Amino acid sequence: MSRKSGVLLIGHGTRDELGTQEFFELGELLSRRCGDLPVESALLEFQSPTIPDGWNALVAKGATHIHVAPLLLFAAGHAKSDIPDAIKQCQSESNGITTDQSRPLSRHASIVQLAAQRISESLASMDSDPQRTAVVMVGRGSFDPCAQADMRLLSEIVRTRLSLPNVCTAFYAMAEPKLPTVLRQVASTGRFDQILVYPHLLFHGRLYQAIVRQTEEAMEEFPSVRFHYTDYLGPNSYVSDAIADRVLGDTKRKAKQFPSVAGPTKNG
CATH class of the missing domain: 3.40.50.1400 (Rossmann fold)
Incomplete structure (x- = not known):
């Protein structure tokens, strides 16, 4: 069954106005980097759009598979529990939507x-x-x-x-x-x-x-x-490239390493 994919970029959220602006700027960079793949930005805490808001926006665009991209530098509580729990709740309220979650940016x-x-x-x-x-x-x-x-x-x-x-x-x-x-x-x-x-x-x-x-x-x-x-990382093309590779590159590598089992094709 063919799937239409979308990307849900999830930031931590901040009450800082400049930091919020920079998060959405990065979301725009990622959207341009992903081409035709729809991208929605969401925030875990403090602000909107929330994770359900971003999820529902992708579903409304026809996405049947959502790549969850936590905008986190390292794997800790948000990546291991908070975000997966929120996504499970979204998934339970949707019919037939599949997901995967990319790794934190770490040492990309x-x-x-x-x-x-x-x-x-x-x-x-x-x-x-x-x-x-x-x-x-x-x-x-x-x-x-x-x-x-x-x-x-x-x-x-x-x-x-x-x-x-x-x-x-x-x-x-x-x-x-x-x-x-x-x-x-x-x-x-x-x-x-x-x-x-x-x-x-x-x-x-x-x-x-x-x-x-x-x-x-x-x-x-x-x-x-x-x-x-020094300055911090910021909404930079290097960061959007890292996110895109975590989302798309890791997915391709997994598919190559663990190919899905399917029936015979025309070519055998």
């Missing part, structure tokens, strides 16, 4: 490339001595040990790719070490003239503002060290 090549680009551009503008410069990569943080390990591994990949001698990982919440602790430890060694903070976040919002504030507090505590921070 396009995400690694964009993170490395954010850091390398900032380092170039600082005119820094690599041996006297530390890079601190900051993740949102999660109680999930796999998500924590994923962030640490991302830092190591970026360190290797850019041949940086001094890179460490910090978290904003729910995991150790916290950003203020790491900034204090690095700045107090006396080995570094400059510290660059990279917030590994998708959009503007409360978390980004908090990371900037904690960095500025470190500036006041250690006036002899120059602190800088």
